[in-house]
Amino acid sequence: MLHIGCHLSISKGFEHIGIEAKSIGADTFQFFTRNPQGGKAKDIDANDVQKYNQFAAQNGFAKIVAHAPYTLNPCSDNPQTREFAEMVFADDLKRMEFVPHNYYNFHPGSHVGQGVDVGIGMIIDLLNRLLQPTQTTTVLLETMSGKGSEVGATFEELAQIIAGVNCQDKIGVCLDTCHVFAAGYDIAGNLDGVMTQFDKIIGLTRLKAIHLNDSLMPFGSHKDRHAKIGAGEIGAEALVRFVHHDAVLHLPIILETPNDLQGYATEIKFMRKAF
Ligand code: FE
Ligand code: FE
Ligand code: ZN
Numbered sequence: 001m002l003h004i005g006c007h008l009s010i011s012k013g014f015e016h017i018g019i020e021a022k023s024i025g026a027d028t029f030q031f032f033t034r035n036p037q038g039g040k041a042k043d044i045d046a047n048d049v050q051k052y053n054q055f056a057a058q059n060g061f062a063k064i065v066a067h068a069p070y071t072l073n074p075c076s077d078n079p080q081t082r083e084f085a086e087m088v089f090a091d092d093l094k095r096m097e098f099v100p101h102n103y104y105n106f107h108p109g110s111h112v113g114q115g116v117d118v119g120i121g122m123i124i125d126l127l128n129r130l131l132q133p134t135q136t137t138t139v140l141l142e143t144m145s146g147k148g149s150e151v152g153a154t155f156e157e158l159a160q161i162i163a164g165v166n167c168q169d170k171i172g173v174c175l176d177t178c179h180v181f182a183a184g185y186d187i188a189g190n191l192d193g194v195m196t197q198f199d200k201i202i203g204l205t206r207l208k209a210i211h212l213n214d215s216l217m218p219f220g221s222h223k224d225r226h227a228k229i230g231a232g233e234i235g236a237e238a239l240v241r242f243v244h245h246d247a248v249l250h251l252p253i254i255l256e257t258p259n260d261l262q263g264y265a266t267e268i269k270f271m272r273k274a275f
Contacts, residue, residue: 008020013045075119
């Protein structure tokens with residue numbers, strides 16, 4: 001069974017987002033833990049969360065994905081920015097335990113000229129200060145397109161981060177189809193080759209969630225512009241094939257395509273029909 005959903009707003013609470021997800025045929029979703037620009041998160045309403053947890057169980061929801069704010073940069077050259085990243089990350093992990101056993105996805109960061117190795121070291125340090133053996137949340141590194149000085153646009157860099165993490169069972173990867181394509185991994189023309197490479201370098205057991213997007217920008221462009229399914233350079237056929245891959249089939253698949261609710265419903269229906 002395909003588990004698919006899309007990015008939704010959590011502003012009206014967990015129960016609301018669950019009902020909204022179900023109404024468009026989704027059985028998973030992604031949400032920002034707070035304003036994507038950073039800022040203070042809304043207080044968790046224990047009653048709302050309890051209702052959601054019940055609703056999700058009753059409706060056979062898959063694991064859901066929380067997304068950290070875009071501004072969170074654990075490998076900034078500015079110590080204050082790194083401190084802010086750590087504060088937000090720690091607070092988010094605490095809050096995630098209200099919806100236990102789900103995923104927390106973040107962009108590894110931008111090294112802003114300090115070099116990839118310095119960046120990777122800072123990301124590892126943050127993870128080793130924050131990840132706890134007792135937490136139920138698995139933290140996911142998102143595969144990046146490699147714009148600017150982004151870390152995590154190659155499988156090698158992600159593997160290097162994972163290798164440095166102490167809590168090995170709390171770390172995984174979220175593969176963004178638009179980003180990997182833009183980063184130079186040809187999931188349209190050579191899917192098996194890319195997945196074999198992922199397996200050799202990172203290990204397919206680390207793959208925990210998917211961001212399913214077409215790419216407005218061409219292969220290897222290192223530009224991050226999401227397109228609707230079939231409206232980009234990857235194409236609908238290749239994305240359907242991707243979702244059918246053995247290592248992907250059972251994972252929560254999140255659409256981050258430029259859509260309103262109705263548009264998401266259409267794409268979810270399209271992907272489900274392919275099964
Ligand atoms: Fe992202
Ligand atoms: Fe993404
Ligand atoms: Zn993106």
